[in-house]
Amino acid sequence: MTNIPRRSLAAGVGLLLGAMAIPARSQQLAISATTLRLTAKPLTFNPDKVKGLSADLLRRHYDEIYVSAVKRMNALNEELAKLDFNEAPAETVAKLKSEELAAYNATILHELYFDGIGEAPTQPAGLLAQALSRDFGSLDRWKAEFMATGRSLANDDGWVILAHSPRDKRLYNHRTASTSEMPAGSVPLLAMDMHRHAYEKDDGNDAAKYVEAFMQVVKWTNAERLYREAMRV
Ligand SMILES: [Fe+2]
Numbered sequence: 631m632t633n634i635p636r637r638s639l640a641a642g643v644g645l646l647l648g649a650m651a652i653p654a655r656s657q658q659l660a661i662s663a664t665t666l667r668l669t670a671k672p673l674t675f676n677p678d679k680v681k682g683l684s685a686d687l688l689r690r691h692y693d694e695i696y697v698s699a700v701k702r703m704n705a706l707n708e709e710l711a712k713l714d715f716n717e718a719p720a721e722t723v724a725k726l727k728s729e730e731l732a733a734y735n736a737t738i739l740h741e742l743y744f745d746g747i748g749e750a751p752t753q754p755a756g757l758l759a760q761a762l763s764r765d766f767g768s769l770d771r772w773k774a775e776f777m778a779t780g781r782s783l784a785n786d787d788g789w790v791i792l793a794h795s796p797r798d799k800r801l802y803n804h805r806t807a808s809t810s811e812m813p814a815g816s817v818p819l820l821a822m823d824m825h826r827h828a829y830e831k832d833d834g835n836d837a838a839k840y841v842e843a844f845m846q847v848v849k850w851t852n853a854e855r856l857y858r859e860a861m862r863v
Contacts, residue, residue: 664711665704665707665708665711666703666704666707667704667707668700668703668704668707668737669700670696670697670700671741671744671745673688673692673744674744674745674748675744675747675748675749675849676749677689677692679749680747680748680749680847681846681847682843682844682846682847683747683829683832683843683844683847684831684832686831687828687829687831687832688747690827690831691740691823691827691828692740692744694827695736695740695825695827696736696737696740696741696744699733699736699737699740700737702729702733702736703730703733703734703737706726706729706730706733707730709726710726710727710730713726728810731810732809732810735809735810735812736809738818739789739791739809739818739821739823740823742818742819742820742821743821743822743823743828745849745852746820746821746848746849746852746853747844747847747848747849748847748848748849748851750849751846751847751848751849752848752849752850752851753850754769754850754853754854755850755854756854757854757857757858757861758819758850758853758854758857758858761794761800761801761857762801764800765800765801765802766801772801772803773845775803776790776792776803776822776845777841777842777845779803779805780822780824780837780840780841780844781837781838781841782805783805783807783824783837784824784835784837784838786807786824787807787808787824787825787826788805788806788807788808788824788825789804789805789806789809789821789822789823789824790803790804790805790821790822790824791803791804791806791812791813791818791820791821791822792804792818792819792820792821792853793813793816793817793818793819794816794817794819794857794860794861795813795815795816795817796815796816796817796860797815801819802816804816817856817860818856819853819856819857819860820848820852820853822841822844824837828840829843
């Protein structure tokens with residue numbers, strides 16, 4: 631599982647020493663700046679034992695996309711920690727903050743995606759199964775909506791996200807055509823990656839085939855745990 635993001639003591643000390651030689655206004659900013667260091671979560675399944683999505687596809691997706699997002703997040707954190715926001719051009723702030731949001735969402739959503747895949751797929755159970763039936767009419771109707779939303783992204787890179795809204799006390803299937811879009815205030819429970827890199831190697835352009843395959847490998851115990859935790863919010 632994921633290591634909890636830790637603040638880098640070394641980076642903090644370096645910033646503190648550096649702050650001794652710079653003007654007072656920037657010094658205040660530098661002293662308060664810290665650098666987060668994220669660590670990639672290991673896969674919770676053996677890719678060789680997942681039926682329907684090839685091991686090569688899953689490993690490349692994890693190594694080349696997810697781990698890269700974590701590294702990008704760390705690099706951006708370092709850049710932002712060094713930035714003097716009183717002096718930085720607006721375009722520099724815009725670029726870094728936009729990239730930070732995209733890298734953050736890519737990190738979180740890929741962790742959710744991989745945590746939702748299992749060697750021994752399950753069916754929704756318990757409180758979450760009850761909520762799916764309550765909010766969508768039936769499990770079958772929830773599944774039909776989730777899958778149709780995925781197929782609707784065949785020509786767009788994006789995500790389908792099953793999320794709990796604490797505000798509305800109900801579940802939603804959200805469609806995002808950008809990693810920088812996320813349902814405000816909601817707790818994501820299950821994510822289906824609809825970027826081409828998630829299926830092209832196995833299924834070419836056949837997004838519908840991939841959606842079918844993904845639904846066959848969902849490990850619902852992760853979404854059920856997240857839902858129980860969300861209900862305690
Ligand atoms: Fe992805």
